[in-house]
Amino acid sequence: xxxxxxxxxxxxxxxxxKSKSTxxxxxxxxxxxxxxxxxxxxxxxxxxxxxxxxxxxADERKMQLSRKICMELRVHTQxxxxxxxxxxxxxxxxxxIVNEAIVEHQAAKDLIExxxxxxxxxxxxxxxxxxxxxxQIEHHVKEEETExxxxxxxxxxxxxxxxxxxxxxxxELMAQMQGDGMEMH
Numbered sequence: 001x002x003x004x005x006x007x008x009x010x011x012x013x014x015x016x017x018k019s020k021s022t023x024x025x026x027x028x029x030x031x032x033x034x035x036x037x038x039x040x041x042x043x044x045x046x047x048x049x050x051x052x053x054x055x056x057x058a059d060e061r062k063m064q065l066s067r068k069i070c071m072e073l074r075v076h077t078q079x080x081x082x083x084x085x086x087x088x089x090x091x092x093x094x095x096x097i098v099n100e101a102i103v104e105h106q107a108a109k110d111l112i113e114x115x116x117x118x119x120x121x122x123x124x125x126x127x128x129x130x131x132x133x134x135x136q137i138e139h140h141v142k143e144e145e146t147e148x149x150x151x152x153x154x155x156x157x158x159x160x161x162x163x164x165x166x167x168x169x170x171x172e173l174m175a176q177m178q179g180d181g182m183e184m185h
Contacts, residue, residue: 034159036149038166042076043141050134059121070112075173077105079166091155097148104140
């Protein structure tokens with residue numbers, strides 16, 4: 001099959017040249033994640049970081065990972081609250097799920113603030129708070145991916161366009177937080 005495609009594209013070099021620029025445009029725009037793909041990628045990243053935290057033994061590494069997790073979660077919650085949640089309310093028949101997500105975000109942000117205020121990873125409450133944060137996030141992710149995202153897919157919401165907005169805002173916030181030493185309150 002690949003050979004047939006290859007031979008048919010080599011038959012007409014001028015047609016191939018024309019379609020290359022079109023293909024590049026299409027492939028670059030298709031690489032842009034829609035809102036759900038971007039948010040799911042964030043979820044996987046935080047899951048990976050929590051896994052690394054759980055396996056970490058050195059206090060310095062645990063502190064480094066906790067700071068990274070908190071920063072990722074701050075950015076993620078902020079882009080959802082600023083962009084996705086307000087727009088999705090316009091498209092969902094029942095927006096109770098958005099209200100619940102906002103409450104879950106606030107609980108996570110309260111815990112993140114407590115964790116960020118800690119400077120001693122050997123403090124017995126440090127690991128406990130990280131464990132509870134992980135459990136809260138796992139619950140939130142499960143609800144988003146099994147209930148909220150499937151509802152969004154059924155709407156006419158421009159998930160591609162929202163994904164672009166989320167990506168731009170995420171980049172801005174990450175740069176801001178890294179410039180502030182990953183501290184944002």
